[in-house]
Each structure stands twice: as structure tokens, then as C-alpha cells.
Amino acid sequence: MTESTTRPLAVVTGASSGIGLELAKQFAEHGFDLVVSAEDAELEDARRELESYGVTTEAVRTDLATYDGVEELVRRVSEVNRPVNALVLNAGVGANGAFVETELEDHLRVLDLNVRSALHLARRILPGMVRQHAGRVLFTSSVAGLMPGPYQSVYAATKAFLTSFSEALRDELRGTGVTVTALLPGPTDTEFFERAGMQDTKIGAGEKDPASLVARQGYEATIEGREQVVAGARRNRVQAAVARVAPDSIMAAVHRRMSRPGSARR
Secondary structure, three states: OOOOOOEEEEEEEEOEEEEEEHHHHHHHHOOOOOEEOOOOOOOOOHHHHHHHHOEEEEEEEEOOOHHHHHHHHHHHHHOOOOOOOOEEEEEOOOOOOOOOHHHHHHHHHHHHHHHHHHHHHHHHHHHHHHHHHEEEEEOOOOOOHHOOOOOHHHHHHHHHHHHHHHHHHHHHHOOOOEEEEEEEEEEEEEOHHHOOOOOOOOHHHHHOEHHHHHHHHHHHHHOOOEEEEOOOHHHHHHHHHHHHHOOHHHHHHHHHHHOOOHHHHH
């Protein structure tokens, strides 16, 4: 991807599988060239699938939980030498278990990937979007960020950060031509629960939304420049509405019953 084309360009992180891959497909289906990023070998398979839509796709395999990994993606995007029309900050990870029993390194990786990489990439790429007076930014947050998250305490807190951060940026960028949208899915059928060690929890074993549905709703909200979308089934919107008015102590108890290790067997 060295020559400029008439197609717009989207940068999508966490794009090797799950919601990230489905978001990248949405942009590809709608005529965007892509720069996609993830750290795992599945990214090459994703690149081939995305190029089947007739768009040019640059795959950057890098660890966004590290400073150097983010800078590598920034460098590769700059080498494309084209305006970024859409920035999709989707990369994320979870670590399930009691805070004091989970390794510190696991907590810090959740923080580094979910929060630090999103902030880092936004700060590097947003100035160019503001200069061109056009662009769409999407943060993949979560309904989990609307409540305290026992046994997912750091993950839920990172998603709360992303929702708040996206809302603040949206206000700051008012009038620039750049919009910011937060995507808040509920439980979604991806590799997340396996990677977070949540197969034996009620939420991990329960009903989930298709990643394709979540991505379509997220794409539409982003292109329309909407502030936020609670994606997936109606139950997610009900849960989000309740979380916004119920005391945190009640919502923490609800979350605990769903995410406590072994809760799927109770």
C-alpha cells in the first residue's frame, strides 16, 4: 500500500479475530482500504480474508501492549502516506479472577493494552485527522465499564476509562469535523472468554451476541458520528440503563454472580 487511491483508509486494532475482524470487514465491505493490527499469527489469515473484498490491506503484527509496539504501528501507518479517515481502537484483553490472586503482570497487561495503547494511538493519529477536518474514531468499550466488575476489576475499570475518554474527546473535537464514538457491547461470541479464563463463569457460559452484529452496529454508529451505541441484544440496553441508575453496590453484586470463577456450575 504505497500509492494513494481514491478509497478512504481505516486503521483497525485487534483485527485478527472477534469484534475487531468483523469491524474491519464492515469497513472493507464499504470500500475502505485497511491497516490492521494484532499480535498473533491469525492476523495474516485475516489480511487475506479482508483483501477478498477487493480492498488493499496492510497487516502490522505488533504487540500494542508495549510502547515500541504502538510506535511500530504508527510508523507503518505513516509510511502509507495517506490520510486516516477512520481510527478503530479495538484491541483489548481481560484477566478474570480475584485481584489479589491474579498475577500483577496480567493486570498490567490489561491496563497497557486496553488503556495505554488506545491513548497512545489516539494521540499520534488524531492530530492528522483534525488537520484534515474530517475523520471518525471508534473506541470499543463495554457494558461492563458501566459498573464495578468484581473478578474483572481491572478490565471493567479500563472500559470505564475508554467510555469516559471517548466522551471527553468527542466534546473537545466538536466543530473539527472529527467525531468520536464508543461501542459498548455485552457478552459477545469471541475468543475473549477463553483468553480471559472465563469459561467456567456464568457470563462465559451464557448467551452471547454474534460479533458480526456488534460490528455492524458499531460501524453504523461510527459513520453516522453518534456518541455511543450499546450493541447486541436488547438485554444489553436494559442492563446499561439499569447500571446508570442503580447503586454501584448493587451492580457490583450482580457482576460478581456472573463473573465469579466456577459460577457456571452453581
